[in-house]
Amino acid sequence: MTEQTYTTPSADIAAEMIQLGRQARQAARAMRNASGQAKAVALRAMADRLLDQKAVLQSENAKDLEAARASQISGAMLDRLQLSDKAIANMADGLRQIADMPDPVGSLSASTTRPNGMRVAQMRVPLGVIGIIYESRPNVTIDAAALCLKSGNATILRGGSEAFHSNRALGAVIAQGLADAGLPRHAVQVVGTTDRAAVGHLVTMTDYVDVIVPRGGKGLIARLAAEAKVPLIKHLDGNCHVYLDASADLDKAHDIAVNAKTYRYGICGAMETLLVHAGIAARILPRLGNTLTGMGVELRGCDATRAILPQALPATEDDWRTEYLEPILAIRIVDDIDAALDHIARYSSEHTESIVTESLQAAERFQREVDSSSVYVNLPTCFADGYEYGLGAEIGISTNRLHARGPVGLEGLTTYKWVLTGNGQLRG
Amino acid sequence: MTEQTYTTPSADIAAEMIQLGRQARQAARAMRNASGQAKAVALRAMADRLLDQKAVLQSENAKDLEAARASQISGAMLDRLQLSDKAIANMADGLRQIADMPDPVGSLSASTTRPNGMRVAQMRVPLGVIGIIYESRPNVTIDAAALCLKSGNATILRGGSEAFHSNRALGAVIAQGLADAGLPRHAVQVVGTTDRAAVGHLVTMTDYVDVIVPRGGKGLIARLAAEAKVPLIKHLDGNCHVYLDASADLDKAHDIAVNAKTYRYGICGAMETLLVHAGIAARILPRLGNTLTGMGVELRGCDATRAILPQALPATEDDWRTEYLEPILAIRIVDDIDAALDHIARYSSEHTESIVTESLQAAERFQREVDSSSVYVNLPTCFADGYEYGLGAEIGISTNRLHARGPVGLEGLTTYKWVLTGNGQLRG
Structure with a gap:
């Protein structure tokens, strides 16, 4: 400027x-x-x-x-x-x-x-x-x-x-x-x-x-x-999701969702959309909504969410796509894990997504099917960081598919070459 | 057309x-x-x-x-x-x-x-x-x-x-x-x-x-x-070098050089320039030159090479840069391994290079310092192939530095994601 x-x-x-x-x-x-x-x-x-x-x-x-x-x-x-x-x-x-x-x-x-x-x-x-x-x-x-x-x-x-x-x-x-x-x-x-x-x-x-x-x-x-013509190691958006599964432990779900949203609003690993299984929405959302509203987080929800959380504003299509980086959270109630996976496949920026669940099957399916650079079970998305992964300092986080994905540490700044050692072998 | x-x-x-x-x-x-x-x-x-x-x-x-x-x-x-x-x-x-x-x-x-x-x-x-x-x-x-x-x-x-x-x-x-x-x-x-x-x-x-x-x-x-805006897995040139070190076994050197050039002229791993240590040039080049000339390979050499091989045409700067893919070979006599490494650093397309040597120190130095996608010891460059490396079929050979290098098999068509599993751990 x-x-x-x-x-x-x-x-x-x-x-x-x-x-x-x-x-x-x-x-x-x-x-x-x-x-x-x-x-x-x-x-x-x-x-x-x-x-x-x-x-x-x-x-x-x-x-x-x-x-x-x-x-x-x-x-x-x-x-x-x-x-x-x-x-x-x-x-x-x-x-x-x-x-x-x-x-x-x-x-x-x-x-x-x-x-x-x-x-x-x-x-x-x-x-x-x-x-x-x-x-x-x-x-x-x-x-x-x-x-x-x-x-x-x-x-x-x-x-x-x-x-x-x-x-x-x-x-x-x-x-x-x-x-x-x-x-x-x-x-x-x-x-x-x-x-x-x-x-x-x-x-x-x-x-x-x-x-x-x-x-x-x-x-x-x-x-x-x-x-650019030179390749970039980069991510554009961190539109991260947490999905609270039918079998989620309600206390863990509460604490993980709060931490994922409020640990720091401005980081790329902050949760921007919360997906909640319809079977537990009425049990988890009132308490969670209270906590978040009490911390100054603006809630925007689908109709089903707003029926439970009157303080939530109506969420629009834009909300599902937005990385707020602010104290705003979009909430959607989904019928099952398939609907959660569909929502994530459609709106995720492939940065970091997490499931909260006590079901081994749901955990394994989520980790296998979600196509993001980091996929968690029972952890807040704000863990997306090289130090937390044990890589030491990171140069950045990548949502590229080629070369390095997720937090990029020293190894992401290297490549490899093939070394072959023989003793006069010939081809053909 | x-x-x-x-x-x-x-x-x-x-x-x-x-x-x-x-x-x-x-x-x-x-x-x-x-x-x-x-x-x-x-x-x-x-x-x-x-x-x-x-x-x-x-x-x-x-x-x-x-x-x-x-x-x-x-x-x-x-x-x-x-x-x-x-x-x-x-x-x-x-x-x-x-x-x-x-x-x-x-x-x-x-x-x-x-x-x-x-x-x-x-x-x-x-x-x-x-x-x-x-x-x-x-x-x-x-x-x-x-x-x-x-x-x-x-x-x-x-x-x-x-x-x-x-x-x-x-x-x-x-x-x-x-x-x-x-x-x-x-x-x-x-x-x-x-x-x-x-x-x-x-x-x-x-x-x-x-x-x-x-x-x-x-x-x-x-x-x-x-x-392209989409990344390519590709190589442009295979301007591959074989360097015959002072300590090379002369029989191996002969056979490796002949195989590297003549296994198939049109493949990207074919040797295009031969570098020869001055200390062995007079002992190896006459026999090697005879074999290659006998197989119909046109030789182009530096002045020192031509003093030993009268049939060689004069090599120009262009020859050092050219991937012939034909029965033509450029030959240069170098004073030592440093000169060979300098030549390769300057002219190589970073595809495949090889040293022929009986010296452990020279072998290790060559493999460490040559910055190509494949670096060999005592092997002809024509081994550059996914089957030969044990990868199975290859989709191609890459001289990219990011993602896959050298022969690209099934693993080069995959990437990874981070999967983290916890039990409600929170950050901060």
């Missing part, structure tokens, strides 16, 4: 971006073979230098904050933009945690031996060059760079123009950490222009960029998806 | 293709949950019906052959187009082999239990809707449909216009097999128009198609890649 203030005019953004791409490609070759130790040294050095250079970071950050205030940015956005003492300490902690994780690169799968005696295995290797496109949070600069570095990739970071000075300063810290460990300085590059044309080049430079991870609102991601 | 002859005029190809897409999406939901048994029954029924209906298939095929002859198509192409008794028997055998393979869908990974007691695992599931775009070989209709069906996907097949009648007849056989097993008839659909606009729609219908597998020449694939 204050884009023009920061724009570095450039005669040829395309040439600049290709230069970044070439440098990244070259760095990727060195990074592929970097030892786990060198990568850990770099990450720890970045953590140390972040804390040492807090004053510089905060004075650069102040420039962004001032410009943001001048353009009357919202309080929440200012909050995300700020490199407070706590934000800097959190980034340093995150770097150390990632440094301590096992190196995802170089491991060999179990091998098979073919009838002719040759051995066949897969070796885990980095993806190559990863582009990260994100909005106002400068901490993404550190978090994303760290995950890409640990997984042996080269990274090109393109943050929001509103965090330009902050990101540049964080980029300098990253460069120092790379130098401390003897890793190539182009292993992590921060795009030095805020011209939007740079993004257009980044997402179409298929020769230089292997994958793009967008981090930001739906608007950004939809725009990138329309434009 | 005789396109207009077969074109079914359509007021609205886009609407037709969307209709196919909708039907495929719906069939995919049923296919996801189809039992392994039903899928095997369908595949065996297709095999039976293929053999039973040989006469019909061959009379439809005769129409394509006649048109092909009329348009003076090459003999090799006519050969590929023909549904001979042997071609039909091979398709039936292939169907039975795929029927006998284990069902790749529904298996659960080992699970982990999180500190709060919830269990986290991954379930293997179909990709969804797969589009296959191919050229003159009608057997692809059966082979590709069978692999997609076995892996629980719905398929839209778009073959070359020169095989239109053959493909339509094979589509009818597939439909009968699906009906025999009670599977949805739209699980496999053959595009009923030869209008090229249909391809343009197929590769951009991201709402209805999850992945496209192109089978054909480089021209087709490059065109699709430029146009």
Whole structure:
């Protein structure tokens, strides 16, 4: 929004971006073979230098904050933009945690031996060059760079123009950490222009960029998806459902539904539609409706729901499709699990869905038939997070069907190659 | 080339293709949950019906052959187009082999239990809707449909216009097999128009198609890649290298190089450039050059090579980049393994590369540092094939970095979802 203030005019953004791409490609070759130790040294050095250079970071950050205030940015956005003492300490902690994780690169799968005696295995290797496109949070600069570095990739970071000075300063810290460990300085590059044309080049430079991870609102991601030739690891919507089955334990059902909706309204794993089996609706909905209404959640229901919950507004077709990310919940009463599965097949964004049930058969059927990246039994959808799954930090959540699905951790930033070892076997 | 002859005029190809897409999406939901048994029954029924209906298939095929002859198509192409008794028997055998393979869908990974007691695992599931775009070989209709069906996907097949009648007849056989097993008839659909606009729609219908597998020449694939919004599983080039290391066993080196080049000239795993360590060039090249020249292979070499092999023509920069697919071989003498790795990093299409060496250190370094989808030790590059790797039939070979790499079998046509099972655990 204050884009023009920061724009570095450039005669040829395309040439600049290709230069970044070439440098990244070259760095990727060195990074592929970097030892786990060198990568850990770099990450720890970045953590140390972040804390040492807090004053510089905060004075650069102040420039962004001032410009943001001048353009009357919202309080929440200012909050995300700020490199407070706590934000800097959190980034340093995150770097150390990632440094301590096992190196995802170089491991060999179990091998098979073919009838002719040759051995066949897969070796885990980095993806190559990863582009990260994100909005106002400068901490993404550190978090994303760290995950890409640990997984042996080269990274090109393109943050929001509103965090330009902050990101540049964080980029300098990253460069120092790379130098401390003897890793190539182009292993992590921060795009030095805020011209939007740079993004257009980044997402179409298929020769230089292997994958793009967008981090930001739906608007950004939809725009990138329309434009990109480089594959994206992304999700657009988290229209998540919880289905309370006929056999649900009513206390669990109550607590799971409340947690799924209210743990945090703004996260992609928040429940947006609750489906309730007709056989238990009259027993569960009054208590659940009370709790949610008491917490300030607006309810919108089908006719059957409204007959039980008078406070619910009428739900329209749009409600079934909407990811509110707000204290609003759509509720629909369904005749049976088939109707619940049909509703989910029709409206889900394939992010995360959950069934609450005591029936083994219903649980197994739901997990088998629901085609989402995460499918739960007796858990709130808000568990959709890499840490909760045991993956450690995540680069994002994917609703793609190819490559990584659900929370994407270090392994999602790698691929494999086939390694075959023989002793002169011939074909044919 | 005789396109207009077969074109079914359509007021609205886009609407037709969307209709196919909708039907495929719906069939995919049923296919996801189809039992392994039903899928095997369908595949065996297709095999039976293929053999039973040989006469019909061959009379439809005769129409394509006649048109092909009329348009003076090459003999090799006519050969590929023909549904001979042997071609039909091979398709039936292939169907039975795929029927006998284990069902790749529904298996659960080992699970982990999180500190709060919830269990986290991954379930293997179909990709969804797969589009296959191919050229003159009608057997692809059966082979590709069978692999997609076995892996629980719905398929839209778009073959070359020169095989239109053959493909339509094979589509009818597939439909009968699906009906025999009670599977949805739209699980496999053959595009009923030869209008090229249909391809343009197929590769951009991201709402209805999850992945496209192109089978054909480089021209087709490059065109699709430029146009596609749906991800492709593909490779463009197989510019494969064999490097004969200083420590190579000379007999193995000779036999591997000859096999890599001459097993079949036209396959993507054929060696196109041979790199030879300077320390052994004078000992290996004369014999190897004799063998290859004797087999009719044209040699093109760097200056050092030509000093040893007078029959070699001078190699130009273009030769290092070219996938000949012909009896031509480029040869370069390199000073050491670093120079070989540099050459490969620069010119390889990341398909398949091999080192011939008796040194463990050189073998390990080559397998670690070469960034191709398959990297061999002491094996000819022509082993690049799903059967040889033990995957069974392959849908193709991928040089993509995301999702499947190298030979792509049934597992490459699946993805996974996270399944979490708890007992009312809450977050936060």
